[in-house]
Amino acid sequence: MSFSVDVLAKIAIDLQSDIGHPDRFARLITTLREVLGCDASALLRYEAHQFIPLAIDGLAKDVLGRRFTLAGHPRLEAIARAGDVVRFPADSALPDPYDGLIPGHESLKVHACLGLPLFAGQNLIGALTLDGMSADQFDSFSDEELRLIAALVSGALNNALLIARLESQNVLPVTSISYSEPAAQEIIGLSDRMLQLKKEIEIVAASDLNVLISGETGTGKELVAKAIHEGSPRAANPLVYLNCAALPESVAESELFGHVKGAFTGAISNRSGKFETADNGTLFLDEIGELSLALQAKLLRVLQYGDIQRVGDDRSLRVNVRVLAATNRDLREEVLTGRFRADLFHRLSVFPLSVPPLRERGDDVLLLAGYFCEQCRLRFSLSQVVLSPGARARLLAYGWPGNVRELEHAIHRAVVLARATRAGNEVVLEPHHFQLSDESGVADIKLAVLSEPQNLREATEAFQREAIARALAANQQTWSAAARALEMDVANLHRLAKRLGMKP
Missing domain, CATH: 3.40.50.300 (P-loop containing nucleotide triphosphate hydrolases)
Known part of the structure; x- marks a missing residue:
């Protein structure tokens, strides 16, 4: 396939049209998917040694909440380092960050994969990833044509980021690739x-x-x-x-x-x-x-x-x-x-x-779930942690009285349970891994302790988090009353909660 001048002109116009609009990134990625005919695509911003999804098409909603560190994703690291078009062969041994995250194809591996690094001058500002279910899906595109696409997308992304910085009056740093610590936890949500x-x-x-x-x-x-x-x-x-x-x-x-x-x-x-x-x-x-x-x-x-x-x-x-x-x-x-x-x-x-409660934030539940899934994947050195369609539906249907903190603990607990009952390095979280009612949380942790003795510390800590959260819920979130219910000194309870990550 060869792009005509008219097609390239249309792409350029579509990419730059109304670039200040809030949905500019979503429209940009939709245009590219239509032109390139891929099954899934993502526009990623590079910041603080990680790729942050700005817009996705054909991928699960929770991808928007995931943060892809270079060290944790060899394909994305290869794209960041390449400085040019990267074509991954269908039999590439490098794990694909989107495996299990294309709705309708959860059990299939992504076959064709392209990566286009995006630059502003010499600085890496993002990447465009294109995925297809057919191994030869992108063979008809030459590197020269893809470089033209990358140049057009780079210009559109750079302009959009400049507008975003002007809107917020906050100049975000644009840095070259390095391998120091990633950015600290951020506020995630698009509701x-x-x-x-x-x-x-x-x-x-x-x-x-x-x-x-x-x-x-x-x-x-x-x-x-x-x-x-x-x-x-x-x-x-x-x-x-x-x-x-x-x-x-x-x-x-x-x-x-x-x-x-x-x-x-x-x-x-x-x-x-x-x-x-x-x-x-x-x-x-x-x-x-x-x-x-x-x-x-x-x-x-x-x-x-x-x-x-x-x-x-x-x-x-x-x-x-x-x-x-x-x-x-x-x-x-x-x-x-x-x-x-x-x-x-x-x-x-x-x-x-x-700060709104999680039950009033709609699909933010999935974005946050994706964020915590990626954290658990790195923490437990897993190749994959994904949510099944049923699990996503369950998370959306629940009321989350403990809000984001409860969701974080629920994802962590579900990963521990899933690892205990599934061999291999890939974890798929199913609805039964999320026992979210008051009566089932302790049972889940007991099962984790019994099923996975090699991770006793993690299971014990999860049990302690659950017990503290319940005591707080039963005592109007008053720490002193919760400490009495747990028969603990309140200062010791605060120290334990801090060590467990329940307090800053």
């Missing part, structure tokens, strides 16, 4: 609620306003705080985290404001508090609703006047700290009942943000 939240984060991040982040437990409020800090002029300075629920009343004031030597028994030296540590940066106060009224009054003074006093010290210290606070409580109701100061509430909620 209307999440797109609106991301827009609000971009707006408030550039300011210096205090922000109150509200949302149910497990929705990702700490990720919102991190995104605000990283998008702010304070990003080069520290983001300091403090969980107010984990503060015993006897040391809470010292944790916040510091103390001087001899201020109380055990104060053997001067110590800086979180406010001093966060000077010129950001202080994230998680579970702010758990602070005592006495500490609320002292926090209000800092927000009003910008100075603190260490415990046992008469002198004041000036600090320049932006405060982000998070809560799973209805603080307006707490104000009405007298459990939270109205003046502090108004100081904190200059720009309130609400």
Whole structure:
């Protein structure tokens, strides 16, 4: 096959037409699939040593949530390194990142595969992948023709990324290939609620306003705080985290404001508090609703006047700290009942943000599931972790009272179960791997412990996560009450939850 000038002109016009529209990437990939006649295609952005899907066609929805690290995907690494068209033979020994992810062909391996690296100057900005079920599907395209396509797509992608950066007023780094650590966990979601939240984060991040982040437990409020800090002029300075629920009343004031030597028994030296540590940066106060009224009054003074006093010290210290606070409580109701100061509430909620529960985010469930599947694949050194159509339907139908955190644990538990009952290095998650009712979660973990003794640590940790999550759910997400129910010291419970990844 040979592209005529008219066909190339149409491709160029379609790619550049209305490139600022929100669905620009989806339209771009649809045009390419029509012209090239492939069974599946993906447009990927390269950032922080990984490929991030921008648009897909012919692939499972959860692919949009997956993050493909170069180190974890040899074919994508080959595309990134090549600098030119890459054709993978049908019998290539390199695992295909999309095996099991083409609806209707879950049990078949992808046969024909092309990769086109996309550049802006000398910088890699993305890749276009084309897949077909027939081994000779792309033989009719010459390398010269595919290079023309890559050049057109590179220009369109570069322009679209520039527009996106201008819209967000946030210049994303464009880096060359290297192999340091990938980017930290990100906010994943394309639902209307999440797109609106991301827009609000971009707006408030550039300011210096205090922000109150509200949302149910497990929705990702700490990720919102991190995104605000990283998008702010304070990003080069520290983001300091403090969980107010984990503060015993006897040391809470010292944790916040510091103390001087001899201020109380055990104060053997001067110590800086979180406010001093966060000077010129950001202080994230998680579970702010758990602070005592006495500490609320002292926090209000800092927000009003910008100075603190260490415990046992008469002198004041000036600090320049932006405060982000998070809560799973209805603080307006707490104000009405007298459990939270109205003046502090108004100081904190200059720009309130609400993180939606997972049950209100539609297909974001699948994107997040794909993200966690890919994390588990890397963690357990598996060649493949995919969701069956039935599993996807089950995840979409469930209400997720524990939100994103519950979904993460459910995917992790399902992978452990699937590995215990299936030989080989490929895991397909089926509906029966997701026992999501209250009565079945512990049974799943017991089965994992019994079935997979070589992974006893992982199964034990999953059991502990389940027990803690249940105790929290039964006690209105109050850590102190959950600790009593579990017959644990609350400080030990916080430490265990942090080690298990249930808290930052």
